Amino acid sequence: MPQMPYVIDEMISAKTIAARVEALAHEIRAEFADTDKLVVVGLLRGSFVFIADLVRELDLPVEVDFLEASSYGDGMESTREVRILKDLRGAIEGRDVLVVEDIVDTGFTLGHVIHMLQGRNPARLRVCALLDKPSRREVPVKADWTGFEIPDEFVVGYGIDYAQRNRNLPFIGKVRFVDVSEKPQ
Ligand code: IMP
Ligand code: MG
Numbered sequence: 001m002p003q004m005p006y007v008i009d010e011m012i013s014a015k016t017i018a019a020r021v022e023a024l025a026h027e028i029r030a031e032f033a034d035t036d037k038l039v040v041v042g043l044l045r046g047s048f049v050f051i052a053d054l055v056r057e058l059d060l061p062v063e064v065d066f067l068e069a070s071s072y073g074d075g076m077e078s079t080r081e082v083r084i085l086k087d088l089r090g091a092i093e094g095r096d097v098l099v100v101e102d103i104v105d106t107g108f109t110l111g112h113v114i115h116m117l118q119g120r121n122p123a124r125l126r127v128c129a130l131l132d133k134p135s136r137r138e139v140p141v142k143a144d145w146t147g148f149e150i151p152d153e154f155v156v157g158y159g160i161d162y163a164q165r166n167r168n169l170p171f172i173g174k175v176r177f178v179d180v181s182e183k184p185q
Helices: 014-031 048-058 108-118
Strands: 006-012 038-044 062-070 083-086 096-104 124-132 145-149 172-177
Touching (some): 014 048, 014 145, 038 048, 048 062, 048 096, 062 108, 108 124
Parallel strands (some): 038 096, 096 124, 124 145
C-alpha cells in the first residue's frame, strides 16, 4: 500500500517513559506483593518493549505470556472486530494476572480481551496500559494503571507501529503527514 510521506514529532521522551514505567512498577508491585507468581500477559505486538521494561522494574516472581489480538491491520482505524490470532500458552484459572497493553483507543481490543480472560476465572485480573486516548473511547473500559493520557493523535515508537514501521524508536512520537505537492516557502 503506497503511503503518504510522514515525519515523526517527539511527544514523550525515552527518559520520561522510563521514569513513568518505574513509578507504575512500584504501584503494581504493591498491589501484587502477596502473589505467589504473577502472570504478566503482553498483548502483541505493540506491548513488547513496554512489557520488557516493566517486568524488569517489577521485582516480583513473574511468568510472562503473550496474547495476540488484532483489530487494526495496516490502517489507522480500528475495524472494531477483534480476532484472537494467538492465545495464551498457560492456564490462568485461579491465578493473578496483569494484562499489559500499549494503547487503549476505542476500547474494543481491551474490552474483548478482558471479557475473554475473565471467563477463565483468574483470581485477580488487572490491566496496565502505557497510553490512553480517552477522547476516542467507544467501549467503556479503563486500565487500572495508565502511563500517559494522550490526545487523539496517531503515535508510534516504543513498540508501537504505523503499518509495521517505527516500533524501534526509543521515544513516542506523533505521525504528521507531509504534503509533498506543497512548494517550500
Ligand atoms: P482499540 O481496540 O481501538 O482500543 O485499539 C487498540 C489497539 O489499536 C492498540 O493496542 C494499538 O495496537 C492500536 N492503536 C491504537 N491507537 C494507535 C496509534 O495511535 N498508533 C498505533 N497503534 C494504535
Ligand atoms: Mg495493540
